Amino acid sequence: MRETCCRAQVECEAGRFESRLLEHATSLYFKGDESRMNSIQKFFAAVLPASWARSMEASSRNWMMRCPCGFEKSVWDAGGIRWKASGTPRRYLLCEGCGEATWHTVYKKNPDA
Numbered sequence: 093m094r095e096t097c098c099r100a101q102v103e104c105e106a107g108r109f110e111s112r113l114l115e116h117a118t119s120l121y122f123k124g125d126e127s128r129m130n131s132i133q134k135f136f137a138a139v140l141p142a143s144w145a146r147s148m149e150a151s152s153r154n155w156m157m158r159c160p161c162g163f164e165k166s167v168w169d170a171g172g173i174r175w176k177a178s179g180t181p182r183r184y185l186l187c188e189g190c191g192e193a194t195w196h197t198v199y200k201k202n203p204d205a
C-alpha cells in the first residue's frame with residue numbers, strides 16, 4: 093500500500109468552503125508555479141480567489157510532517173493541502189529520508205502564522 097500512504101490529504105472546513113467555492117467559482121484566476129503543483133493543488137488554485145490560493149499554499153507550506161528519523165517535509169511539498177485546520181494529527185506515510193512507512197508528526201513550523 094505504498095502509493096496510498098504517500099498521499100497527503102486535503103483538509104479544510106469542508107461545508108463552509110463548498111458554498112463559498114460556488115460563489116467565487118466564476119471569477120477566479122490564479123497564477124502560480126504550476127509545474128510544481130499536483131492535480132489537487134492545481135484544482136484548488138484554479139477555483140479559489142488568488143488571495144485564498146496564496147493563503148492555502150502558505151498554510152500548507154507552514155505545516156510540516158516529521159518522521160521519527162528526523163526527516164521532514166512540508167504538507168505542500170508532499171503534494172497536500174492543509175488550510176484552516178488545527179491540531180497536531182499524525183499521518184502514516186512513506187518517509188523519503190529513511191524509506192520506511194512510519195507515523196509522521198504533523199506540526200506548524202511557525203505557530204504564529
Ligand SMILES: [Zn+2]
Nearest residue numbers: 159161187190
Ligand atoms: Zn524517516
